[in-house]
Amino acid sequence: MKLADFVMIPTEGVPECRLTGRWTLRALASQGDDWRLRFERAGQTAHLSWNCLEIEALDSCGALMLWRVWGGKFPEALLLQPEHLRIFERMAEADAAASVTAAAVSPAPTFHSTHASVMAMGQLSLRLSNHVTSFIALLGQLVLDVFHLLRYPGDLPRREISANIYKSGVRAMPVTALVGFLIGVVLSYLSSLQLRQFGADIFIVNILGLGIIRELGPVLVAVLVAGRSGSAMTAQLGVMRVTEEIDALATMGVPRSLRLIFPKVVALGITMPLLVLWTTTMALIGGMVSAQLQLDIGYGFFIETLPKAVPAANVVIGLAKGLVFGIAIALVACHFGLRVVPNTESLSANTTASVVSSITVVILLDALFAIATRGIGLPKL
Amino acid sequence: MSHSVISVRNLSTRFGVAWIHRQLNLEIAAGDMVALVGGSGSGKTTLLRQMIGLLTPTEGEIRLFDEPLFGGGVARERSLRQRFGVLFQNGALFSAFSVFDNIAFPLRELKCLDETTIRDLVMLKLDMVELLPRHAALMPAELSGGMVKRVALARALALEPELLLLDEPTAGLDPDRSDSFVRLTRMLGEELGLTVVLVTHDLDTLAALATRVAVLAEQHILAFGSVDEIMRIDHPFIRNFFHSERSQRALAHHH
Numbered sequence: 245m246k247l248a249d250f251v252m253i254p255t256e257g258v259p260e261c262r263l264t265g266r267w268t269l270r271a272l273a274s275q276g277d278d279w280r281l282r283f284e285r286a287g288q289t290a291h292l293s294w295n296c297l298e299i300e301a302l303d304s305c306g307a308l309m310l311w312r313v314w315g316g317k318f319p320e321a322l323l324l325q326p327e328h329l330r331i332f333e334r335m336a337e338a339d340a341a342a343s344v345t346a347a348a349v350s351p352a353p354t355f356h357s358t359h360a361s362v363m364a365m366g367q368l369s370l371r372l373s374n375h376v377t378s379f380i381a382l383l384g385q386l387v388l389d390v391f392h393l394l395r396y397p398g399d400l401p402r403r404e405i406s407a408n409i410y411k412s413g414v415r416a417m418p419v420t421a422l423v424g425f426l427i428g429v430v431l432s433y434l435s436s437l438q439l440r441q442f443g444a445d446i447f448i449v450n451i452l453g454l455g456i457i458r459e460l461g462p463v464l465v466a467v468l469v470a471g472r473s474g475s476a477m478t479a480q481l482g483v484m485r486v487t488e489e490i491d492a493l494a495t496m497g498v499p500r501s502l503r504l505i506f507p508k509v510v511a512l513g514i515t516m517p518l519l520v521l522w523t524t525t526m527a528l529i530g531g532m533v534s535a536q537l538q539l540d541i542g543y544g545f546f547i548e549t550l551p552k553a554v555p556a557a558n559v560v561i562g563l564a565k566g567l568v569f570g571i572a573i574a575l576v577a578c579h580f581g582l583r584v585v586p587n588t589e590s591l592s593a594n595t596t597a598s599v600v601s602s603i604t605v606v607i608l609l610d611a612l613f614a615i616a617t618r619g620i621g622l623p624k625l
Numbered sequence: 626m627s628h629s630v631i632s633v634r635n636l637s638t639r640f641g642v643a644w645i646h647r648q649l650n651l652e653i654a655a656g657d658m659v660a661l662v663g664g665s666g667s668g669k670t671t672l673l674r675q676m677i678g679l680l681t682p683t684e685g686e687i688r689l690f691d692e693p694l695f696g697g698g699v700a701r702e703r704s705l706r707q708r709f710g711v712l713f714q715n716g717a718l719f720s721a722f723s724v725f726d727n728i729a730f731p732l733r734e735l736k737c738l739d740e741t742t743i744r745d746l747v748m749l750k751l752d753m754v755e756l757l758p759r760h761a762a763l764m765p766a767e768l769s770g771g772m773v774k775r776v777a778l779a780r781a782l783a784l785e786p787e788l789l790l791l792d793e794p795t796a797g798l799d800p801d802r803s804d805s806f807v808r809l810t811r812m813l814g815e816e817l818g819l820t821v822v823l824v825t826h827d828l829d830t831l832a833a834l835a836t837r838v839a840v841l842a843e844q845h846i847l848a849f850g851s852v853d854e855i856m857r858i859d860h861p862f863i864r865n866f867f868h869s870e871r872s873q874r875a876l877a878h879h880h
Contacts, residue, residue: 392699398736488717495677496731496784497706499699 246300247271250283255293258321261286262295267306280309287313293321296328307331379579385501386509386575392502404507405514412473412508413515417522420468424523427464428456428530436538445539449546450623452531453554458621461524462565463610466573469516470602474577477508478598481581482591509574516570517563524562557621565613569606576602629691630655630788630820631676636685638671645671647844649685655787658814658821660831663841664862669824672841673792676822677711678702689788707731709788710781714796716773718765724751724776725761731783750779755809771802778810782817789814791823795830807833828867828875840866852876 248265265271272280296302296310311332316339318332393400435451481504484490490500528550535541580598584590631653638645645668653659663669674680675687678694687694692705718727728747732738738746748758754775765773774794781789794810795803807830814821814834825831831838831852838855840847842862848855856867856876866872 396699483720487720488713488715489719491674491679492711492713492717492719494679495706495709495711496734497703498734 247275248306250286252286252289258291258293259289260293260295261289262298263310264298264300266301267299267310268301268303269305271301272306272309283309284313291321292319293323294319295323297323297325299325299328302328302331304331304334307335311335375579378583379575382501382505382575382579382582386506389499389502389506399502401503401507404503405510408507408511409515411476412469412512413519416469416472416515416519419472420465420519420523421526423468424461424464424526425530427460428452428527428532429534431455431460431527432531432534433538436535440539445541446549448531448535448539448541449549450553452528452535453550454558454622456527456531457524457554457562458558459610461527462520462562462569463606464527465516465519465523465566466569466606467603469512469519469570470573470577470606471599473512474573474602475595475599477574477577478581478584478595479591481578482584482594485582485584486586486591505574505578508578509571512570512574513567514570516573517566520562520566553623555621555623561613561617561621565610568609568613572605572609573602576605628655629653630657630689631822632688632691633672633676634686634688636672636675636682636687638668638675638680639683644844646682649841649845651839651846651849653820653822655820656818658811658834658836659823660835660838661822661824661841662826662831662838662866665826667841668844669841670792673790673822673824677709677790678706707735707784708786709790710784710786712774712777712781712789712791712794714793716765716777718773718777718780720765722765723761724756724763724765724768727765727776728780728783731780735784746783747779750783753782753813754779770797771806774798774806775809778806778813782813785817786819788820788822791821791825793825793827794823795825795827800829803827803830804833810834828872832876 246265580594633651636649839849
């Protein structure tokens, strides 16, 4: 490939710059900055006469380079192949258009930094209130669905509820069991190290029983379910929105909330307490195994002491937490799923927001539970 | 006005601060095949979505079959929605269901047909859109663009609607498939005596399918009439739309 080049020919006082070779993007790119600087310096010579007749190929990149050296206008003395003239004319047109646009667009109004922060706060609160209103609308629609079902029990979406119970409950059993068991082992091991120092080995039953049944079990399951089923629900609804499947349902007279949202909420409301029971049991078994190995506390003794150390009210509190957390996770997941707009960024952002929000909501609800039940099920001092 | 299938009265739509429609009126009579055309952003699809009750207008009212779209209880709203079928731009097939289940879905929703009847009806609809029985087992992801539209059309026709609404029926199809889909829609429309409303910006589709054209511009229905009547109107949008070289070719081909 013949590269671009230039020759300066002094003729009768008026120097001529003769251009040869290929003035194209690929050729120029391989020529390096040194050559380009040399050319630009040579191009500054006063009253230069340009001879472009021997150029083999010229594309817009090469033309732009020449146009820049010429200072954005045709030089006084120029020899040009007729087919190249059009390229340079286009440069002139583009320059003219750019200057017109630049003149028409007034500089963007700049706000004082305090204004910007006030505006940001305003935007944030508007967004928040938008979230709150659409969440309340979702809740209201669910209540209407319940009334509708009381009048027409035949419309109960049984298959959808059953499918959701299977997906979010049965399929979650292995992972919740594993996590529960291991957390039980770890908690028991760490507690036993401390308890042995005080010779209070027996209290391992109280610590594990109360901690796991009342607190750790429900929260652990909620976090797992939010990450597992919550994200899946948001993504499912989101994709259905992107592909207009939800609209298609609506035009067939199938109410989307009754068919898509109600079954998810009901299913998680049913499976969460059951998963809490399951995971709590697994965690207690893990703790029991670890206590036997570490502190030599027998299985029989552990099981016998558990009901005495942990009042039965704690089991009820744990299950109630499961129910409330489950409904909350499903609602948050559906809320974000319905906010997805047709682009990939929105889908991922809403799925993330769904998981983060539902875990946050669960922790907040847990704190409320702790306050509301502070007098129930705790051993008297 | 009792034989209007769709009647839009004094409809206005606002998104944020921008008015999309202002005082828009449109009456579509039974048996018409109406193409809704307009520049991009003129609110064609918005109007279509309002007609099928997915969006509510800011002001004004839309009546289908002389009934309001909303209100009167779930049962009435549902039975009204069973009188029209919609073909969405990308088909909007339920991606978790096979072709068979997609077409069977609206039939199963009726809860009054047994499975053998539903099976026979689905096969009938598949035949109507010129698909083979073996296609019934495929999933939407395995279908070509043209087949997706056919299945979606079969699903839209499953409940024997009186009104068919099509959103860009030929967008994304190559000219050959697009022609055969238009021919199929036209044939079915005439055979079943459907009222058809389509949103399109493809002149070939318009010329082949529509008996009447509604031009949506400047926030209202600028003109409503047969293709010939519309072409005689002197308006910048209509000039651009119908009198470009490409449009002339498309229209000449079909007349």
